Amino acid sequence: xxxxxxxxxxxxxxxxxxxxxxxxxxxxxxxxxxxxxxxxxxxxxxxxxxxxxxxxxxxxxxxxxxxxxxxxxxxxxxxxxxxxxxxxxxxxxxxxxxxxxxxxxxxxxxxxxxxxxxxxxxxxxxxxxxxxxxxxxxxxxxxxxxxxxxxxxxxxxxxxxxxxxxxxxxxxxxxxxxxxxxxxxxxxxxxxxxxxxxxxxxxxxxxxxxxxxxxxxxxxxxxxxxxxxxxxxxxxxxxxxxxxxxxxxxxxxxxxxxxxxxxxxxxxxxxxxxxxxxxxxxxxxxxxxxxxxxxxxxxxxxxxxxxxxxxxxxxxxxxxxxxxxxxxxxxxxxxxxxxxxxxxxxxxxxxxxxxxxxxxxxxxxxxxxxxxxxxxxxxxxxxxxxxxxxxxxxxxxxxxxxxxxxxxxxxxxxxxxxxxxxxxxxxxxxxxxxxxxxxxxxxxxxxxxxxxxxxxxxxxxxxxxxxxxxxxxxxxxxxxxxxxxxxxxxx
Numbered sequence: 328x329x330x331x332x333x334x335x336x337x338x339x340x341x342x343x344x345x346x347x348x349x350x351x352x353x354x355x356x357x358x359x360x361x362x363x364x365x366x367x368x369x370x371x372x373x374x375x376x377x378x379x380x381x382x383x384x385x386x387x388x389x390x391x392x393x394x395x396x397x398x399x400x401x402x403x404x405x406x407x408x409x410x411x412x413x414x415x416x417x418x419x420x421x422x423x424x425x426x427x428x429x430x431x432x433x434x435x436x437x438x439x440x441x442x443x444x445x446x447x448x449x450x451x452x453x454x455x456x457x458x459x460x461x462x463x464x465x466x467x468x469x470x471x472x473x474x475x476x477x478x479x480x481x482x483x484x485x486x487x488x489x490x491x492x493x494x495x496x497x498x499x500x501x502x503x504x505x506x507x508x509x510x511x512x513x514x515x516x517x518x519x520x521x522x523x524x525x526x527x528x529x530x531x532x533x534x535x536x537x538x539x540x541x542x543x544x545x546x547x548x549x550x551x552x553x554x555x556x557x558x559x560x561x562x563x564x565x566x567x568x569x570x571x572x573x574x575x576x577x578x579x580x581x582x583x584x585x586x587x588x589x590x591x592x593x594x595x596x597x598x599x600x601x602x603x604x605x606x607x608x609x610x611x612x613x614x615x616x617x618x619x620x621x622x623x624x625x626x627x628x629x630x631x632x633x634x635x636x637x638x639x640x641x642x643x644x645x646x647x648x649x650x651x652x653x654x655x656x657x658x659x660x661x662x663x664x665x666x667x668x669x670x671x672x673x674x675x676x677x678x679x680x681x682x683x684x685x686x687x688x689x690x691x692x693x694x695x696x697x698x699x700x701x702x703x704x705x706x707x708x709x710x711x712x713x714x715x716x717x718x719x720x721x722x723x724x725x726x727x728x729x730x731x732x733x734x735x736x737x738x739x740x741x742x743x744x745x746x747x748x749x750x751x752x753x754x755x756x757x758x759x760x761x762x763x764x765x766x767x768x769x770x771x772x773x774x775x776x777x778x779x780x781x782x783x784x785x786x787x788x789x790x791x792x793x794x795x796x797x798x799x800x801x802x803x804x805x806x807x808x809x810x811x812x813x814x815x816x817x818x
Contacts, residue, residue, distance in 0.1 A: 350574050358526040367446050369416075372408045372441075373523050375400045377531040377661070380642075382629045383622075384735070387646045395642070396528055396663045399634045403444045404437070404468075405593075405666035406524065410547060411441020413519035415449060416506045423506060426688070427506060427789075429453065430506050433495040435544070436465035443472035454498065454505075456491040459772060461592055464670045479692050480578060481588065481773065485598045489769070510545050512601035520551025528552065528661055529559055530811070535626045538564040538652075538660040540612075540645035542594045542637050543575050546603025548663065553607030564609045568644035568749060570595045574604065576611040588773065590616045590674075590684060591636040593665060609765035612644035614646050617686055618625055619643055620675040627668065627676075635671050638664040681778050692786040699784035699816070706816070709799055709806040714738045715767065717745065723763035733796040743798065743805060745771035788813055 365371040380393040398406035410606075418424035429452035432442050439455040446453040451595065453474040457465070460481040470477050483490040492511070496675045499507035510516050511615045541549040541558055546553060551566040569576045571584040573595025588594065591614075599605075616636075623639025626632040645662045654660070674680050681687040694700060713728050717737040725735045725747045735747040751770040755761030761769065791797050791810050 356522050358522070358530070360527070360530050364634070367413045367448055368402050369445055370400050371473075372412050373401070373527065374703045375527070378526070378535045378630075378632070380630055380662075383625060383642070383688075384646065387647065388648055389649055389654065390656050391649065391658040391660060393631065393646075394532070394659065394661045395648070396524070396531075396661055397632070397634075399632075399638065399664050403440045404669055404760045406520075406548060406663065407434075407437035407666075408441040408444060409519040409523055410510060410513075410516045411438055411443075412445045413513040413523075414510065414513055415445040415451070416510060418506065419449075419514045420431045425449070428504055428506055429609075430508060431456070431498045432508055432510065433457075434510065436469070436546075436670065437593055438732075439474065440472065440644070442471050442508070443474040446474070447472050454495075458491055460590075460754065461775065462670050462672075462674055464672055468669070480769070480771075494503070495799065496648070499743075505794075508807045510547065510600075510602070514602070516545060516547030516602045517551035517604075518553070520548050521555050522551075524548065524583035524663070525552040525555030529555070532659065532661065534559055535659060536560060536563055536661050537654065537658040538566060538645075538649070540566045540568060540641060540646075540648065540660060542568040542641040542665060542803050543573075544596070544637075544665075545593045546575070546605075547600075548665075550602055550607055550728040550806075552663070554604070557607060564644065565607055566610045566612060566648055567608045568594070568612050568614055568641045570614050570616075570640060573597070575599065575605075575786070576613060577605055577608070581611060581613055584613075588707060591619050591640050592623050592670070593635070594637045594640060610648065612648050614640045614644050616684075620686055622680065623671075623675055623700040624681075626664075627728075632664065633668040634664045635666040635668060636675050637666060639675075641665070647703065679793060683758045683778075683790060683793075689778075689782060689786055692789045693783070694785055696787075697785040697788075699788055699813075702784040704782055704784060704787055704799065707812055709801060709808055712736060712798070712805055714743075714805060717768055717771070720747075720767040720769055721763065722761055722765045725752065725767050728761070732807065733809060734775075735767070736775075736798065737767060743775075743777060745773050745776040746798075747771050748795075754794075784813070784816070 329477045369777045375397050377396055379395050384393040401408040426516040433456045443453055455469055455474050456477045456479055458481040459478045476726045479491040480489055499505045549567055554564050570589045572586040572589045574582050574597050576582050619640035620636050622643040625634050641662055714736040717739045728735050729749055736743050749765050755770050778793055780799050780801045797808050
C-alpha cells in the first residue's frame, strides 16, 4: 500500500457545500493575481497566462471559445511546480521538514522537478525515483537542480518492491530523517490547485466558463480545480482526460483495452491515488498515443505552444468532447496544458522518434539525393540474433550472449517483448543490485527500435544513426544492424 501520511499531515475533510471543521489543511491563502517583483523562484510559481486557441478549434468546427491555461510556462516547466513548492512549504509549517532532513519522492518527473526546485532554494537533499520510460531530459534537469535520480522498471506495478512508489517508501521507512511527502496522498497537492490554479482560471475568465478539461495523473489538479470551479460556477462541467492503459476513468468498463503501456508521460495510473476525488468529475475522455502526440506537434506548429504530450492528450480529448456538446459562440471552455517541450526534445518533438514508434509513416525519412536512397536493406549482411525467453532468462545467460552481439532480445510466446542492454546490466552489477542468477527481466527495457525489412538503406540510416542497435523483422526471423554495418558500405 501507499504510505499512510495521516499520522504526519492533516487530512482534508472537504465536502462540497459544507464548512470544514478544524483542524483543516486549508490555509485560506489570499489570491494575488500578479506581482511586480518576486522574492525568489518559488514565489514566481503560478501566475501562468491564459491563451486563446484559434486555428485548431476551427479545424474541429467548434463555435465556442477555447482557452488554454499555460502551466508549461511555470518556472520549472510544469503545473507540478505548484505542488512541489506547496508540499515543501507546508511540511516546514507542520514541523516535519527542517535542518537535517532530506526528501524522497516517487514521480514521473514533473513533480520531481517542482520538488527539486523547492529543495534547491530551501536547501534540502532530494532523491527522486522515476520510471525508465521517462525522458532523459527530465533526469538531466533533476540532477542539474541537485537531486539524485533512481530509475525503476516501467513495467513494475505500483505495489511491486521494485516500483518507483515502493522504492521511495522503503527509503523513507528505513531512515527517519528521510521524508516522503507522497504526492499521491498529500492534501497539499489538490490544495495548491484549489487555492491557486482554479483562482487564476476564475480570475482570467471573470467566473464565466462552461467547461474545464484536465488530464489525470495523481488527480490533484482535477480535484483541486474541480472543487473550486463547482463551488463558484456550479453549472461548469469538469472533464477528465485519461489514456487507454490507465485505470482511473469511470465507469470502470471504459478502461477495458488491449493497450498495456503508452508513450505519453505524466498521466494515468494503475491504481487510484488518494488525492483523486472522482466525484468532482462530470465526464471522462479516453485517449491513445497517436492522437495525443500528433496534437502536441500541432499545438507547436499551428498555435506556437511549446508543450508536452499530456497537453496534446488533453487538447485532443477536450476538442472531441466539445464537438459532442454543440456549444455556441457565447460559451467558453478552458484546457489546462500541464508541461513544456523541454522534456521531450528527443521524443515526440523528433520526427525520427515519431517514425520509429509508428506515429508517422516511414516514407517521411526518405531524402532526395541521399547516397543510400533506393538501395534495399538486403544489401546489408544482417546479423542473426539469439533470443531468450523472458520468463526464464538470467543475467548470466545474457552476459554470455552479449559476448557476440550488442543486445539480447527477450521473447514471450515467440514475440519480441523487451531487450536487455549491456549498459543496464553494468549499472546493476556496479551498484550490487544484480548477480548472475537474477532473472534478466529485472533490467529489461521496452525502449527498443524494431523496423521492417522493406525499408531502403536511406530510411534505415536515419534510424540507425540514433541507436547502438536496431532490430529488423526479416520474415519470421529477428535480425539486427548497427552503425558499423552501414559504415561498411562506404569502406
